[in-house]
Amino acid sequence: MQSTAKTALNDKAWARWTALGLLAFAMFCSYVFMDILSPIKDLLQSTRGWDSTAFGTMQGSETFLNVFIFFLIFAGIILDKMGVRFTALLSGAVMLVGATINWYALTDGFIGSGLDVWFTNHLNYIPGFDELGISPFYEGMPASAKLSAVGFMIFGCGVEMAGITVSRGIVKWFKGREMALAMGSEMALARLGVATCMIFSPMFANLGGVVSVSRAVAFAVVLLMIALIMFIVYFFMDKKLDESGVGEDKDEPFQLRDLGKILSSGGFWLVALLCVLYYSAIFPFQKYAVNMLQCNLTLTPPAEDSFWASDTVTLIQYIIMIVVAGAAFAGNFSKNKLGKVLLFTLAVAALVGYCFFGYMRQSASAIFAVFPLLAVGITPILGKFVDYKGKAASMLVVGSILLIACHLTFAFVLPMFKGIDLGGVIVAYVTILVLGASFSLVPASLWPSVPKLVDSKIIGSAYALIFWIQNIGLWLFPLLIGKVLDSSNPQISEALANGTMTAEEAAVSYNYTAPLVMLACLGVAALVIGFILIGLDKKKGLGLEEPNIKEQKTEVLESEVEAAEA
Numbered sequence: 001m002q003s004t005a006k007t008a009l010n011d012k013a014w015a016r017w018t019a020l021g022l023l024a025f026a027m028f029c030s031y032v033f034m035d036i037l038s039p040i041k042d043l044l045q046s047t048r049g050w051d052s053t054a055f056g057t058m059q060g061s062e063t064f065l066n067v068f069i070f071f072l073i074f075a076g077i078i079l080d081k082m083g084v085r086f087t088a089l090l091s092g093a094v095m096l097v098g099a100t101i102n103w104y105a106l107t108d109g110f111i112g113s114g115l116d117v118w119f120t121n122h123l124n125y126i127p128g129f130d131e132l133g134i135s136p137f138y139e140g141m142p143a144s145a146k147l148s149a150v151g152f153m154i155f156g157c158g159v160e161m162a163g164i165t166v167s168r169g170i171v172k173w174f175k176g177r178e179m180a181l182a183m184g185s186e187m188a189l190a191r192l193g194v195a196t197c198m199i200f201s202p203m204f205a206n207l208g209g210v211v212s213v214s215r216a217v218a219f220a221v222v223l224l225m226i227a228l229i230m231f232i233v234y235f236f237m238d239k240k241l242d243e244s245g246v247g248e249d250k251d252e253p254f255q256l257r258d259l260g261k262i263l264s265s266g267g268f269w270l271v272a273l274l275c276v277l278y279y280s281a282i283f284p285f286q287k288y289a290v291n292m293l294q295c296n297l298t299l300t301p302p303a304e305d306s307f308w309a310s311d312t313v314t315l316i317q318y319i320i321m322i323v324v325a326g327a328a329f330a331g332n333f334s335k336n337k338l339g340k341v342l343l344f345t346l347a348v349a350a351l352v353g354y355c356f357f358g359y360m361r362q363s364a365s366a367i368f369a370v371f372p373l374l375a376v377g378i379t380p381i382l383g384k385f386v387d388y389k390g391k392a393a394s395m396l397v398v399g400s401i402l403l404i405a406c407h408l409t410f411a412f413v414l415p416m417f418k419g420i421d422l423g424g425v426i427v428a429y430v431t432i433l434v435l436g437a438s439f440s441l442v443p444a445s446l447w448p449s450v451p452k453l454v455d456s457k458i459i460g461s462a463y464a465l466i467f468w469i470q471n472i473g474l475w476l477f478p479l480l481i482g483k484v485l486d487s488s489n490p491q492i493s494e495a496l497a498n499g500t501m502t503a504e505e506a507a508v509s510y511n512y513t514a515p516l517v518m519l520a521c522l523g524v525a526a527l528v529i530g531f532i533l534i535g536l537d538k539k540k541g542l543g544l545e546e547p548n549i550k551e552q553k554t555e556v557l558e559s560e561v562e563a564a565e566a
Contacts, residue, residue: 031193056482076464098154184383328377
């Protein structure tokens with residue numbers, strides 16, 4: 001099968017890394033939209049009347065169709081049948097359609113429109129779904145939140161389809177090469193989208209001194225247009241890859257019984273469970289993290305006419321962030337020792353500068369934007385380690401331990417610094433950076449393990465099943481966090497009802513201890529699964545602790561994977 005490798009396009013480093021760049025930038029844009037409303041949760045409550053339950057229900061709707069209509073399973077089948085190129089274009093178009101609907105729901109034009117009236121009077125009760133407690137709407141949910149949820153559902157179909165497509169595309173371009181490094185690098189770069197939305201969402205929402213949450217969403221919609229262009233360019237690169245002799249493994253047509261091969265794998269189920277537990281403790285948290293910091297830190301906004309309150313400082317901080325990410329990422333690939341040291345030194349110095357800017361801005365969103373920066377620097381290191389040394393399952397255990405420690409720190413240590421301005425910010429920065437580092441362990445170790453567990457022709461379906469299981473958590477926990485917040489803070493609802501607290505004050509007065517402990521418990525469960533996975537790997541020789549790149553004197557790589565599956 002690899003006899004054409006000498007002339008294949010993916011044998012050229014520049015080609016496969018360019019393809020990776022296109023895929024990573026498209027996912028970067030999708031990550032920006034995914035969390036674009038997270039930094040402005042307080043504005044949604046004060047300008048659109050969304051309480052935490054409405055916010056959590058809307059955020060959880062992203063995965064509703066994927067989970068309960070099984071769209072993600074169909075997406076995996078589409079990917080296996082139609083290939084990476086077609087599915088990439090389809091996912092980009094679906095994301096853009098959903099995002100546009102989401103944007104319109106938050107515009108002033110929606111208020112008082114016929115759609116506003118219709119959504120106010122409808123979707124308050126959905127037979128079957130309400131009885132099961134899984135309805136994406138509820139009676140009393142603001143109309144803008146309902147339509148926004150509809151758009152987010154459609155976007156969710158596209159972004160999760162894009163996720164499995166990108167994973168399959170990386171396998172296609174990097175199989176037998178630096179696959180863990182590629183997957184880790186893709187996710188590290190894509191997660192800069194989290195920092196981007198944290199920095200720019202509040203800026204666009206408050207642009208010109210007039211609050212408009214739809215402006216922030218419009219910024220993200222434009223980026224999704226660019227993402228679609230990236231997928232179009234990738235379409236032609238992938239076509240040339242096929243023409244050069246490397247096509248996708250389609251020796252046999254996909255059949256539903258192939259899913260049985262996946263579901264019968266104990267290793268697959270452990271990886272899937274670990275994935276849903278780990279991601280459920282991270283992605284839903286991201287949606288509330290800024291508000292959590294607003295509620296636990298003592299932040300005094302700078303004077304409106306000062307430099308630190310200007311849009312200029314926002315742009316400067318973003319440039320510094322790019323320097324941090326670029327220097328740290330480039331340092332991993334520098335072959336010159338002195339150059340490597342200089343790049344990492346620049347990255348550390350710029351990171352300190354970035355944190356200083358965030359502190360001076362007294363902005364919770366600017367503080368949390370540091371989340372992916374350490375991950376950008378260490379994910380390629382971790383990916384390279386897995387490629388050449390292995391220990392993927394062990395790294396997942398380490399990630400779970402760090403995850404538990406971070407959520408417990410947010411729950412019990414950070415509130416102790418309420419009223420201590422600088423001390424609280426330092427604790428927040430350190431914990432956020434460690435949490436980001438913990439998150440980087442997953443793409444570098446978990447995703448490259450999947451091809452070791454299933455046949456190559458059904459990798460798309462395997463990723464789809466894992467994403468589907470993961471989506472159950474991504475649907476459930478944003479909703480649970482919102483409900484737990486409201487139920488554990490009844491005094492806020494009472495104060496709003498009797499007029500002793502304004503909506504603006506209520507939005508930054510929540511006690512987050514209960515939901516953070518809940519997320520820490522997910523980390524404990526992930527830790528247990530991680531140890532079980534290590535035990536199963538030793539017993540059955542799945543190869544999860546083995547390196548991805550072995551001596552390739554003979555063409556034994558695929559036969560070893562097939563032997564491990566057997």
